[in-house]
Structure formats: C-alpha cells, structure tokens
Amino acid sequence: MSTLLDISMTEMSPVNQASPVPAKMAMPDAQTVTAVTHWTDRLFSFRVTRPQSLRFRSGEFVMIGLMGDPDPKTGKQKPLLRAYSIASPSWDEELEFYSIKVQDGPLTSRLQHIQPGDQIILRPKPVGTLVHDALLPGKRIWFFATGTGFAPFASLLREPETYENYEQVIITHTCRDVAELDYGRTLIEELKADEMMQELIGAENLAKIRYYPTTTREESPKMGRITTLLEDGTVFRDLGIDGISPETDRGMVCGSLDFNTDMKALLEGFGLTEGANSEPAQYVVEKAFVG
Numbered sequence: 001m002s003t004l005l006d007i008s009m010t011e012m013s014p015v016n017q018a019s020p021v022p023a024k025m026a027m028p029d030a031q032t033v034t035a036v037t038h039w040t041d042r043l044f045s046f047r048v049t050r051p052q053s054l055r056f057r058s059g060e061f062v063m064i065g066l067m068g069d070p071d072p073k074t075g076k077q078k079p080l081l082r083a084y085s086i087a088s089p090s091w092d093e094e095l096e097f098y099s100i101k102v103q104d105g106p107l108t109s110r111l112q113h114i115q116p117g118d119q120i121i122l123r124p125k126p127v128g129t130l131v132h133d134a135l136l137p138g139k140r141i142w143f144f145a146t147g148t149g150f151a152p153f154a155s156l157l158r159e160p161e162t163y164e165n166y167e168q169v170i171i172t173h174t175c176r177d178v179a180e181l182d183y184g185r186t187l188i189e190e191l192k193a194d195e196m197m198q199e200l201i202g203a204e205n206l207a208k209i210r211y212y213p214t215t216t217r218e219e220s221p222k223m224g225r226i227t228t229l230l231e232d233g234t235v236f237r238d239l240g241i242d243g244i245s246p247e248t249d250r251g252m253v254c255g256s257l258d259f260n261t262d263m264k265a266l267l268e269g270f271g272l273t274e275g276a277n278s279e280p281a282q283y284v285v286e287k288a289f290v291g
C-alpha cells in the first residue's frame with residue numbers, strides 16, 4: 001500500500017501497523033481502492049468500496065479526494081475534494097471513477113498514484129442533472145461526451161432503465177487521440193460480450209447501443225468534432241437516421257464548457273428544450289470539468 005493517506009492518517013490518529021488499511025474511524029468518509037487501470041499518461045480509472053448507505057441515480061456525481069498537505073502554520077490538514085461523476089451504475093456493489101491526470105492539478109497530481117488498498121475520501125451526497133428523471137419520455141437517447149465526459153454515460157450505459165426507456169441508445173465520444181477513446185470502447189465491447197450484463201440488461205437491449213467515436217487530432221476512421229458532424233449531417237447519414245427531433249429524441253451532454261455551449265445551441269436548433277430534475281424536458285447538460 002502506498003503512503004498517500006497514511007501520512008494524513010498518522011496526523012489524525014495512530015495507524016494500526018498490523019492493518020494495511022487505516023481504521024475507518026480515523027476518516028469517516030474513507031473508501032478503499034480495489035482496482036486501478038491506467039489508460040494513457042493522461043487518463044486512468046479506478047474502483048473503490050461503496051458505502052453501504054450510499055444510494056444514487058446512474059449519471060450523478062459526488063465529491064471525492066484525498067487529505068491535503070498540512071498547513072505550514074497550524075499543521076492541520078483539510079480534505080482536498082473535487083466533483084467526480086460516478087462511472088459505475090447504481091446497482092454495482094463498488095464505485096468506479098474515470099479520471100484525468102493533470103500534472104500540476106492539486107488533486108490529480110496525487111490521485112493518479114493511488115493503488116489498491118489505498119484510501120480516498122468520498123462524500124456520500126450524489127447530485128446531478130444527467131439522470132433519467134430529468135428527461136421526458138422519448139424513443140431515442142443520445143449521449144454526447146468529450147474526454148472524461150464519458151464517465152456519467154459509463155454509468156448510464158450499464159443501467160437497465162436506459163434500455164427500458166428507449167428503443168435506441170446512441171453514444172458519441174470525441175477525444176483528440178485514439179488511445180483516449182480506449183476506456184469507452186473497451187467498456188462498450190465488454191458490456192456487449194459480458195454474460196452477466198446480457199442477463200441483467202438483455203442481449204436485445206444491448207443491441208440498441210450505437211457507438212460513434214471521433215477524434216480531432218490523431219487519424220482515425222471518423223475524424224472531427226461531433227458538433228461539426230451533426231451540423232453537416234454526417235452523423236445522421238452514418239447512422240441512417242433522419243435527424244434529431246423533439247418528438248422522438250432526448251439528449252445528455254457532458255464535456256468542456258465550450259463543447260456544452262455549442263451542443264446546447266445545436267440541440268435547441270433541433271427544437272429540443274433543456275430539462276432539470278425539477279422540470280424534465282428534452283435534453284440535459286453537465287460540465288465534465290471547470291476551466
């Protein structure tokens with residue numbers, strides 16, 4: 001086990017040397033890392049234990065983090081927390097997250113080094129707008145993601161309600177390079193091949209997924225921003241769809257602020273209106289990060 005949190009734990013309470021995991025009492029919101037996968041030098045995913053009391057709707061986010069460095073004057077440590085979409089579905093017994101590695105980022109410069117057995121802090125208060133409750137019934141759901149904006153859809157793609165609600169499930173994912181698509185592509189491939197998922201969701205339901213990956217920098221079978229490909233009709237031609245209409249189509253958007261702004265304008269142009277938990281409508285948007 002690495003020492004990421006041990007340092008903070010020793011400040012707060014003695015660590016039992018016999019136990020690889022510091023006593024839970026020392027940090028009430030601590031969860032233990034169970035698996036870590038590095039996808040590229042900028043992206044990784046990890047799984048942690050799930051607090052028994054945590055209930056959430058697929059697509060929501062929580063605050064997670066690590067103990068910050070001690071204050072040079074007081075020696076006190078405060079949790080360093082950031083918003084993270086839960087990438088696992090609501091029924092999963094563990095929680096999964098899909099993360100960027102920002103080299104000088106206060107949290108992820110450290111979080112990228114976690115290993116199984118380490119602990120992270122998880123505030124069990126899920127919130128968010130990328131939930132089925134915020135959309136009116138429709139025939140086709142579109143998930144539009146860039147970068148780590150795939151995370152809430154990794155949850156919703158494994159959620160049976162997605163397939164109960166819709167006849168078609170289209171997921172677009174745009175990244176700069178091909179390797180940045182790996183987490184999403186692997187997840188969808190495994191989802192379709194997994195016997196347990198076929199039983200839970202149904203093979204005919206999993207066949208509803210249409211995956212539409214694009215890259216903006218590295219050469220790949222489909223190049224370009226999804227906004228451009230929607231504007232010029234390429235997406236519709238490729239998928240054999242007439243277009244997006246408020247009668248049949250529902251959308252969820254998760255990417256950078258600029259991407260979200262452009263997607264909102266496009267979806268409004270197709271006649272869709274923005275929904276919220278309190279007022280369901282035809283599309284919903286959430287930031288994948290701030291800045």
Ligand SMILES: Cc1cc2nc3c(=O)[nH]c(=O)nc-3n(C[C@H](O)[C@H](O)[C@H](O)COP(=O)(O)OP(=O)(O)OC[C@H]3O[C@@H](n4cnc5c(N)ncnc54)[C@H](O)[C@@H]3O)c2cc1C
Pocket residue numbers: 061082083084085086098099100102104105106107108109147148151152286287288289290291
């Ligand atoms: C609602 C919400 C959900 C989020 N869900 C996730 C998630 O599932 N996975 C995830 O990795 N991050 C997610 N984030 C971003 C996350 O909260 C942190 O910003 C990120 O973990 C980096 O933290 P940091 O302290 O290292 O750097 P920060 O100081 O938080 O960020 C430094 C800079 O890095 C860039 N940056 C931050 N996050 C990203 C990102 N995800 N992709 C590309 N550039 C980024 C921005 O330019 C930012 O200004 C989410 C943010 C919000 C608001």
